[in-house]
Each structure stands twice: as structure tokens, then as C-alpha cells.
Amino acid sequence: MSVTYPQGFRAAGVTAGFKDSGRSDLALVVNDGPSHAAACVFTSNRCKANPVLWSEQVIADGEVSAIILNSGGANCYTGAEGFALTHATAEAVADGLDISAGDVLVCSTGLIGPLFSRDKMMAAVPQAIAALSDQGGSPAAEAIMTTDTVRKEAVVERDGWSIGAMAKGAGMLAPALATMLVVITTDADLTAEQLDAALRKATSKSFDRLDSDGCQSTNDTVALLASGASGISPTEAEFTDALTEICTELAIALMGDAEGASHDLYITATNAASEQDAVEVCRAVARSNLFKTAVYGNDPNWGRVLAAAGTTNATFEPLTLDVAINGIWVCRDGVLAADPETIDMSPRGCDVTINLKAGDASATVWSNDLTHDYVHENSAYST
């Protein structure tokens, strides 16, 4: 159900023909109101795809009536022709739904450089509109998949209102988002300002903590659309809590489906001087190719954890650190404290904890190991 679980939304997923595989590749989600308040966060990559450049303008007034998403091409570094195609796509959706193109978000995902067919897009938009249904959440979630092996959908229910969401992304999950498209719908009645504040808080604790391979995409978008159809206005705290819950569930689902990964890494820094310090240390470990390959080899290489921590500016005394892997404190006060052979690395989940002994803040970053399959999938991606 996902995005069509809350009241006031219809969705569809159809096949435009952008993908060689012949699988569905075009999703449309429409907010039937009564409210059309919305908020977005976009990639912080400065090289932004055309749909991101377009959608940044659409969201400026906090009103969105529909969002159209295609897989099979990023429409990034495709020049004026690419931007014109994004614009034309929004116009086609607007014409078919009798709304304004300025209220239509556009998202694309796929390879940078080549541009997908304008004719196919123009033929498929009316098909997507015709297929719109309040049961269309799952077909829409299916159509945005690229190298994803499973659909990512989630629902959070509260007293009289709910949030539904779909996501795609199975690689390039980096801080501040990456090749990740997420559409979140709610029938709660909130202003665009309230949605924006809640979305920034929720993503900062969820998607921004996901760092699969340190890379950052040109196309990432998280869109939050509110219909107000429940007639209920939760407090900002209540809504932020529910939104953080659904974003966290999806972030962990994205980690679990990262390209080629064989371990999910839960990297936690405790007793940090600040939450920012904790995130910095966790992210350094998450980006250490040496540690990530060791985990792939079921090697609890705590030395590589410390070597990664040592590249940061976080507050700590290097020789006092403790490190636990899967619950075993293998290093205490900077010295080997347990036989690494006693650590069971066979589960997919791998917990790494670094005790910084510098304060009382903490944070967790989610990542993956670096595997033969990662190398294979990413070396073969465009060929």
C-alpha cells in the first residue's frame, strides 16, 4: 500500500520502456487534497540532475499536487534538452490532471549522461494518469526500482492519521542522501513550514546516517506530501516522531539491500563530546575501505577501526579508546582485551561500538561491507 495508505492519495506504476529489462519504470503519485502542503530535501551534491533543479523551484511555495518519478535514466548532465524534457514531463502531468506544472515534482534515477526518450515519456504519462488508483502504492514502488532487489514500502499509523512511504536505492547511499528517491505521504493536516521542519529533523537522524559507500548522488530527493484528508493536525513533536520512525525503517531497509553487501554495519560512537563528533567518528569508520573489506572477510579488525577514528578531529585521547565488535570489547584503553577469535562475524548484522570517553553524546551510522559483489556490480553497471 505504502504511499496510498493515507487518505487522499492515488498512485500508479507503468512501463514507459526506459529500461532494457522491460520492467515498469514510471511512477506517479497524486495528492487529491484538500491540502497540498509539501516539503522536500535534496542531494547536497553541487552537480544536480535536471529534475532536482526543477523540483527545487516547484517546492519553493510549499505546494505540491503530484510527483512523477522515472527509473532508467538520471537526466543529469544532459544539457538544455534534458531540462526541457523535465519541464515537458511536468507539463504533461499537469495537463492530464488539470493542475499547474509548477505543482509537479519530477524525479529521475539511472545513469548520468545519456538522456531517455522524450517520445516514450510523453506516451507513458497519460497511461500513468489513467492507471491512478488508491491501490496504486505498490505498483508505484515497483516502478522506481533500479538495482534494488526488493520493493521498499512502509506505513506508520497513529490515532486517526497515518504516514505511508516508498523508497528506492540500493547503492550510493551516502550522507546527505544518495541515489535515493523517497516519497512520503500523510493525511495529517500540517502547514508546509511544519512539514519542512519535521522532514529536516527526521532525515538528519535517518537517511543522513546511512553511508553505504561514501558516494553521493546527483539525484537524491525525499518528498513529503500532506493531504490533510484525515482532518487531524498532530503536534509537530508527534508528527516528527512518526516521520522519524518511518524514515528510519526505510533507511535500514535501504542498508539491507545495498549493492553487493554481505554485512550490515551498525557503527556507534558513545560518550562523545558532541553528537557531531560521534557522527564524524562513525562516518570515518563507515568509509574505511580497509575496515569494510575486513568485515567482508569476517575479520574483526579493530586496528582499522582505530586507524579510521584517528583521521577525525573529534575530541578523544587516542590511547584511551575502547572498541567492541558484536558485543565483545576487543580493545580497552587502547590495548587488546579479548581474543578476536571469540567474535562471531557470521551474522549479516555487525555492531561496532567505539567508546570515546569524552562526553555523553552518541550516534549510530549505518553502512555496509565492501565485497567482491560490490566491485562486480559497480564495474559492470553501465556496460
Add this chain to the structure above:
Amino acid sequence: MSVTYPQGFRAAGVTAGFKDSGRSDLALVVNDGPSHAAACVFTSNRCKANPVLWSEQVIADGEVSAIILNSGGANCYTGAEGFALTHATAEAVADGLDISAGDVLVCSTGLIGPLFSRDKMMAAVPQAIAALSDQGGSPAAEAIMTTDTVRKEAVVERDGWSIGAMAKGAGMLAPALATMLVVITTDADLTAEQLDAALRKATSKSFDRLDSDGCQSTNDTVALLASGASGISPTEAEFTDALTEICTELAIALMGDAEGASHDLYITATNAASEQDAVEVCRAVARSNLFKTAVYGNDPNWGRVLAAAGTTNATFEPLTLDVAINGIWVCRDGVLAADPETIDMSPRGCDVTINLKAGDASATVWSNDLTHDYVHENSAYST
């Protein structure tokens, strides 16, 4: 010949038994003077190995009589016992040579955590002293190898004076050095201050531009020892030029022997607003696992070059960039400008040029692709 090519130096390489392979693992280089001026640069990793902590004290007065280096163990995060072993090693060298322990640099390389045998070290130091010879450069270069497949030695000759060097390092070659040990000798007659200034300039343009896998070691050391035995004092500019030449030769040799690599990447940013901007862009590309895996698959994926550039704060207009791979300008003004199929990715060397159109500075960073063999070697390293 390497470190024993300049006048005034003896060296040796012996087998202490730290390595399971039974290969030589202990190197000693002695400066017989008349001068003992020296300079060092160390890893900028805050988690420093015991020999680095020791050697930072030794170099403080700018005088060094000998340097002892072992492979088969990093002596890092080995606690008080590890520091005591470093100290005892320097004392043993000093006793055997009738010099001061405070003039003996110590370097170690290998796994973090476990400590190698004190007894083996104490037995091997006298053997190394007995083996000292003015022909000992190559045995010393052999003894510091770990996963290196070839000895790294170099000589630069000038009018009446010369520089010799040996290096080890085949992975973790990151900015500001990484699991890299380099000993450079010269018979030029220069003060410690002159050596320090020249070494910082030379390493900033050579070893600091080498970024194999983004990781940074706890043990990296570059030591420069000057005997003054030629009686010649070149100008600082002459010496810096020769030193930069030998450091660059060794840095490129290290790139060529990086663990598991199948391509050497020469990443250049041109027309940057500053050299720092150019280095930042090059380093971002060098650290993109997505680009590095694409290169491994012989895929000239220029979109991943731009996506990496977009994560930096360098001055440029994202949509105006040009990218060339192996001499073909595949992207001009942010749009596909040549058929990627025309780019020959089969040579080991791969040139990537990004024209930032923002100024007149430029820089090159050297890196490697990300391969199945990298994953294999680093997942199996300690097991």
C-alpha cells in the same frame, strides 16, 4: 644501492623472524657523518604507533645517527609494553654503535594490535649491526617489504652530491602518508632546518598526492638523513628540486604496486581557482569507490567523475565542466561530447582531467582502481 649510494651511509637487512614467511624483516641504516642533520614527516593520523611517538621525540633536536625499521608488526595499540619495546630497540642499536638512543629513529609496519617478539628483536639487532655495509641498501629495502611485490629504491645524482632512498608501501597510501616507510639519505651538507623545509615541500607535492584507497596509516614515516660527506652544500632550491624528483619517483612506484590494483589513475584538475581547490577535486575523484570500480571494469564513467567533483567546495560552475579520460574530451560544458566507446581503457595508466574553468592553478593526484584483488587482499590480510 638506494640509501647507501650517497657517501657516509651503511645499511643492512636481516631476518629477525617476525614474519611467518621467513623473509627478512629488520633493516638498519646508519649515518657515519660527519654531519647527522635530519628531518622527518609523520602520519597525520592521531592514532599513532609507538615507534612514531618515539621518533617524534628523537627528531626534535634535528640529529639522527641511525634508523631501524621492522616489518611483521606495527607496534600500534600495544600499550606500555609496546612503547617499552620501541625504547629497548633504540637502546640496543645505540649500545651496539656507541651512539645515543636519543639519536635512533624506530619504524614498524604490519598489523595493529599484536606485539612482535622482544626476544627476537633483541637477538636480531646485533646481527643487523654486524651486517652493516656500504653495499647494504638493497638488503635493507628488501627487509621493509610487506605486501609489496617489488623493492622500491631510487637514486638522484647531482654535481658532486646525491640522494638515495628506499620505500615500502603497497596499500593504504593516503594523503599525508599511509603505511608507508621511506628512508632518504644524502651526502649533501645541509642544516636540519634546511632539510626540514625541503622535505615538507617535496612530500607535499609527491607522497601527499598519492591516495590509493583513502585510508591513512598509524605508522607512516619519511626520514631524511644527511651525512655532509660530500662536503657540498647545494642551495635549498637545488636540494628541494632533487628531493622532489626522488620522492615523486618513489610515489609513482608505490602507486604502481598498490594492493590488488589493475589501473594507475593520474587525476588532474586544471584551471582551478587555487592549487588547494585542484587537489580537493582530484582527491574526491580518487576516493569515489563508484568511479574506481568503473575504471576496474574499463568503463570511462565520466558521470561518476562529475558526481565526485560535486561533493567538494572547490570554486566551479557545475554545468560548465569538461572531463577528459585518456585524452578524449568525453564531456564538454556538462554535456556528452564524445562516444565513450572510443576511449581505450586497456592500458594500466588512466588519465582523468577535469577542467574547472575557474582560474589558472592545477594539480595531479595519483590513485588506483578498486578491484576484486583489493577486496581479496584486504579481507584476507590478518586471517
